Amino acid sequence: MSVIKVAILGFGTVGEGFYRTIQSHAEELTAVLGKKVEVAAILIKNKQKERDINKDVLVTTEFTDILNLPQLDVVVEAIVDKDPTYIFLKKAIERGCHIITANKEMFAHYGQELLELAKEHHVSVGYEATVAGGIPVIQTLRQLLNVNRVQQVQGILNGTSNFILTEMREKKLSFAQALRAAQENGFAEADPTNDVEGFDAFYKAMILSRLAFGEEPNWHAVERLGITSITRELIDTAERLGLRFKHIASISKSSHQLKVSVKPVLVGNEHPLYHVEGVQNAVNISSDIVGQITLQGPGAGMYPTASAVIEDLVYVCQNRPESQGLLSTSETNTAISDLEQKEENWLLAGLFNNAIDPSIKLIEHVEDGTWIAKGKKGEIEALSTQNNELIFFPIIGEYEKEQISARVAL
């Protein structure tokens, strides 16, 4: 029986989870692929550290050692940094290897280049593990895109932020307390910036944008806000209104206009993302034929992510050279119109002076300085430039209008 030789770059949570799963599920893999999978080499940083790795495996700190292996079919990359990782993967593709990555930051930056290079070299790129861990989001989107025209993808893509928001609401904690709980549970790094400021979700949104719409917005024009401005008081107010704060990445396209945002949003209880709690991730896909589908599951963790990598391994080994993720890219970097033409519902807090633009309708007085309002995004933003204390959050969810009118009517 012939053998598939794999190299793993990085032996952290994801790299090790993949290595262990290949061993524990060797029989299943062989049955699916018709070939035995063998880890030939692992790239590590620190030679001193003790690791439980089989003696037959080449463990090295030099990527060149891996590139010079006599047989190498697939390179699995599970490093955190984006450089020089990109160069490693470029060289692997040029050598004719399929590549699989779990590195969202790298793939958000260099995904397009890698996909194009892979197409040229007739190899495949797996990146299921870059978005939403064990949930097969990339696979499902690829599948839907065979025929459906996707209109919108909305997701809770960062488990750390979602855990913090859930803890704050359920246990009445402050942001700082909930962050500490996340750190103690191993759900947040010592420096949590990447998660709580929305960078991690932003990278994932860029990857989804390219897959769903064949293009990305100009990165600098994307509204990216983290959850650090969400206080206990805001969460309490939202709860009284039957709403929940969720950190939502939203990617949509209508009449050639791509819109991407990553920010805290108030979600009504009829919306499928309302119920996604703790470290769970979820993605809601709207497309023209099938309508709305929601996928929910573990967004991180050693084994869920390893499962995504192994699904990719099957995908790339079944040898479908890259073609998808490469839709027409003629309209890349579409400018984002700042002024939305659609009226939305908003929660406004810190609004004590009611002399506001009459096109913004205050539809419910929640409590001192806090209102539910209806208006266009540009109008609300203009209001906030006149009033430094004002903070505002959009409200999503199909039935929120009815709920609100019901309350106002009371």
Add this chain to the structure above:
Amino acid sequence: MSVIKVAILGFGTVGEGFYRTIQSHAEELTAVLGKKVEVAAILIKNKQKERDINKDVLVTTEFTDILNLPQLDVVVEAIVDKDPTYIFLKKAIERGCHIITANKEMFAHYGQELLELAKEHHVSVGYEATVAGGIPVIQTLRQLLNVNRVQQVQGILNGTSNFILTEMREKKLSFAQALRAAQENGFAEADPTNDVEGFDAFYKAMILSRLAFGEEPNWHAVERLGITSITRELIDTAERLGLRFKHIASISKSSHQLKVSVKPVLVGNEHPLYHVEGVQNAVNISSDIVGQITLQGPGAGMYPTASAVIEDLVYVCQNRPESQGLLSTSETNTAISDLEQKEENWLLAGLFNNAIDPSIKLIEHVEDGTWIAKGKKGEIEALSTQNNELIFFPIIGEYEKEQISARVAL
């Protein structure tokens, strides 16, 4: 450019939805398949009925006309009855056609035979549309099964029943009123037996069982209960306890024992199926590496189902001859042990005589004659044979025990 010739058997909701979608999304399909898809023939029942079908298409009441077409690559079956449909598909496979079916009753009965015959003839079988309409359940399970060992599949697989239960709870309707609402909305047939007695969900469960575990239970040994015994009062009681009635198909396997049931279950609000409302379907898959994933979306309807059929069209045209859905079948028809060894929580109603088996613990008195109890399934069943008025429902959901103990403690 070469052409893929397709015949459609049946021109009801699913057949017509598929036909229209092929026309509206022709460009996408050609891009994915590298070939043009042409509907060559449609099998109908009634020649008199007027239909909006292109003149180039052979419209016939005779399957033989279709089988005798000079070129025929794929047969899409969207008939309701199981006979003689099975024979049509058998002949199509023998002619070397890929087949796609949306017919759960037929596929539950004859799926295994068709899959084996297809393997022999090196063609593929698509059956995504048989379970949960537009939600890619089959595809996701296939993908997960590449490596994961699936432990349990739980699903809300019948939109009609779920709509009725939702209406009863939200609008305080009786079963009869909610059924009438379902019929008026086109969600239930004039004869609703198939949906409300759980037959439809049962067929889907059999298909999932074969895919996930490579085997089916003995059909007669499966506990299949519909929702006709659920009253407004029971729903009110459940709501007061923070629980919801859902009609759940559950397929699980542990230590070589396959367990399948299709019945009303009380679900706690932390469970992903608690929030699935109206005609939505959802499936929760537990597997060893990835953990729990939930998929939710439209379980029926012209276009969602058409989308599933078209995904199958891509799947079969990419020419992966059948191999899956054919796991080891050495242990088919595993007997189901009647006496469960695990203690569960139950809602018991109609229990006025408290002289019960002491191994059943009554842990909360909900209201007159209604209790929350903890006990083994066999014990509860034995209790009900002594007491004709007793009805009982299992409670699922991770946190229900804590909720219950919290209430008891109050």
